Amino acid sequence: MNTPTNIATAGPWLTRTSPRLSCISGFLAALAAIMLGVSAASTTFAAEPKMPIFDAHVHYSHDAWETTPPKAAIAILRKAGLKRAMVSSSSDDGTQKLYAEAPDLVVPSLRPYRTRGETSSWLRDETVIGHVEERLKKHRYAAIGEFHVFGADADLPVMRRMVQLARQYRLWLHLHGDSEAVERVLAQDPEARILWAHAGFDRPEAVRAMLRKHRKLHADLAYRNDHASGDKVEPAWRETFLEFPNRFLVGTDTFTPERWHYIVEHAEWSRGWLADLPKDVAEKIGWRNGEALFASMMAGK
Secondary structure, eight states, X not given: OOOOSXXXXXXXXXXXXXXXXXXXXXXXXXXXXXXXXXXXXXXXXXXXXXXXXXXEEEEOOHHHHHHSOHHHHHHHHHHTTEEEEEEEOSSTHHHHHHHHHOTTTEEEEEOSOSSGGGTTTGGGOTHHHHHHHHHHHHSOOSEEEEEEOOGGGGGSHHHHHHHHHHHHHTOEEEEESOXXXXXXXHHHXXXXXXXXXXXXXXXXXXXXXXXXXXXXXXXXXXXXXXXXXXXXXXXXXXXXHHHOTXXXXXXXXXXXXXXXXXXXXXXXXXXXXXXXXXXXXXXXIIIIHHIIIIIHHHHHO
C-alpha cells in the first residue's frame, strides 16, 4: 500500500472529515496550547522584577564619602534595587552630595551632628540649634535625624527645640532611643511624627505595646536581625507585622563606611524574609510605607 503524501489527494483516513484526523489534530492543538502557556508563564516568571526596597536608614558621613564618592554610592543604591533611600549624615554635606547626584532616589534627613563626635554631646550643645535652623532654611528635608536620645534627656532644651522645628516644618523625627524618650517627646507634642530607629532594639511585644498606644509612631528595623531567621519571619514578629503592616520600614544603617558594601546584600535578605509574609504586607514594609510617609512629602514641597 502506498501512503499518500498529499492531503488534498489522500484517502478517507486523512480527509478533513476523518475522525482519526480530527482526533490527531485536536491532540496537537491542545498540546501546542499547553506548551504555549508553559512558555508564557516561564517568560513571565523570569521577567518578574524584584520587589523594590525603601531603605529608611542610610548614613553618608564624611568618612564614607572619602572612600565611596557620590557617583559610586548612588551606583550601590541602584544596584540594590532601592526605590528610595532616606539619607542623613555627619555633617549634612554628605546628604546634600547624594541628593544632588540623585534627587529621584535620595530622601534627605537632617542629622543634627556636624561630626561623628557629637553623638553623645549634641543634646547639651545649644549651638546645634542654630546649625539645624540654618540648614532647614537652606535645604529640603523629610525628617530631622537620625539622632540619639534616651530617657529624661528628651526634655533638654536642644531636644525640645528639635520637636518644635519638626512641627514647624512638618517633618518626621528619626529617633534612636528608648521608649521613655519616645514617650517624653510625644508628651511635648502629641502630634509629633516619630520614626523609631531600630524599633528601639526592643522586644516585639514591647514594640507592639508602643504602637498600640501611639497611633503616629512608626519604626524601622535597621541593624537588627531578630525578626527573621534566614527567610522565615519569627512568630512574635509575624504577629506584630500583621497587626501593624503600615507602621514598619526596613533599613540598613550604614553607620560605618564599610557597611555601604552591605547595602545590596541587606536588600536581598530583606526581600527573602518579606516573601514569608502576605504580599500586601511585604510590599508595605518593603517600600510602600516609606514611599507614602517620606517621598510624598518631598514631592509635595
